[in-house]
Amino acid sequence: MKKTAIIFPGQGSQYVGMGQQFVEQKKDAAALMKLAEDISGFSIRTLCFTGPIEELTRVRNLQPAVTAINLICWQQLCALLPDFRPAFFAGHSLGEYSALYGAGILSQEDTLTLVAKRGELMEREGATHPGGMRAVVGLDIDEVEAVLAAYTGPGVVVVANHNSASQIVLSGDQEGLDAVAAQCTDRGAKVIALNVSVANHSPLVAGAIEDFTAVMDKIVFREPQxxxxxxxxxxxxxxxxxIKTIMARQIASRVRWLSIVERMVAEGVEVVVELGPRTVLTGMMRRILPKQTPIICLQADTPAGLVKVAEVLAR
Known part of the structure; x- marks a missing residue:
């Protein structure tokens, strides 16, 4: 098998209908969904299959919902390829918890417990400290950091995600975002408001860290396989x-996605497979990698898509 990295998406990948075919066709997928519902305390399948999208996108609902679909996709790939062992796991923000499960650090139950609690705490912080996120396209990280370093106005704004060389996501309150976005636009960037109500990966959600750490203290983390x-x-x-310390910090720290992909490339990864709803991370991969790259990028969130991925990995 080719040297493969498995990556999992996070917030922003959700859509109504995600995971439905797996749950309706596979008993083990249905059992995993029930486990997620029992732990989270609400009908994830109803929100995933019929919406409404506004309720699915609520932070406390979204985090266990997307994670359940990610875990089902990994479960079903393992069923197709029982001897498959990737070279790396990674996940974007929320998706990192799916990576912890895939690597054997967390059990299914503990993974779902953590994301359910994380969602509750981050929704709480979002209500207490309202904010949002905006993608800056067309400036590199040095240019964005120069704007931030020079900014002395009101509000809070930081780099939340370093997704690619020319896509950086800002996070903060309305005042800070408006001012810094205007300065980025003046420098030629395109700034896009993201459909989120929480300033993820910023000081505005740092209040969740202490309570989340207390939850993690009761959970066993194992050495990654x-x-x-x-x-x-x-x-x-x-x-x-x-790893526990890293995951506590992750709530309010920058997502260094470009660094993760560059590390995979340096380690000789030949195939990158995104498991979970939509193709957000696959799209990022195509922006990061050179056009003539030999690295194969695949995505699957349906049974048919997963069969195609398994065929490639089995060669």
Whole structure:
């Protein structure tokens, strides 16, 4: 098998209908969905299959819902390829919890428990400290950081995601975002408001860290069986205690997605497979990698799509 990285999406990938074919066709997928519903305390399948999208997109609902679909996709790929072992796991923001499960760091139950609690806490912080996120396209990280360093106006604004060389996501309150977005636009960037009501990966959600750490303290983290490339560091980590610290920091820290992809490339990864709803991360991969790259980028969130992925990986 080719050297493969498995990546999982997070917030922004959700859509009404996600996971429905798996749950209706596969008993083990239905059982995993029921587990997610029992832990989260609401009907994830109803929101995933019929919406409404506004309710699905609520942070407390979205986090266990997207994670359940990610885990089902990985479960079903393992059923198709029982001997498959990737070289790396990674996940974008929320998707990192799916990576922890895939690597053997967390159990299914503990993964779903953590994302359900994370969703509750981040929705709480979003209500207490309202904010949002905006994508800046067309400036590199040095240019965006120069704008931020020079900004002395009101509000809070930071880099939340370094997704690619020319796509950076800002997070903060309305005042800070408006002012810095205007300065980025003046420099030739295109600024796009994201459909989120929480300033993820910013100081505005840092109030969730203490309570989330207390939840993690009760959960067993194991040494990874496969390396996970972490959002906070862009690197791997073996020590379970250090991993807990990294995951606490992740709530309010920058997502270093470009660094993660660059590390995969440097390590000789030949195939990158996105497992979970939509193709957000696959689209990022195509912007990061050179046009003539030999690296194959695949995505699957349906049974038919997963069969095609398994065929490629089995060659």
């Amino acid at each position: 496969v390396p996970v490339l972490f959002n906070v560091t862009g690197d791997s980590e073996k020590d379970p205690v250090a």
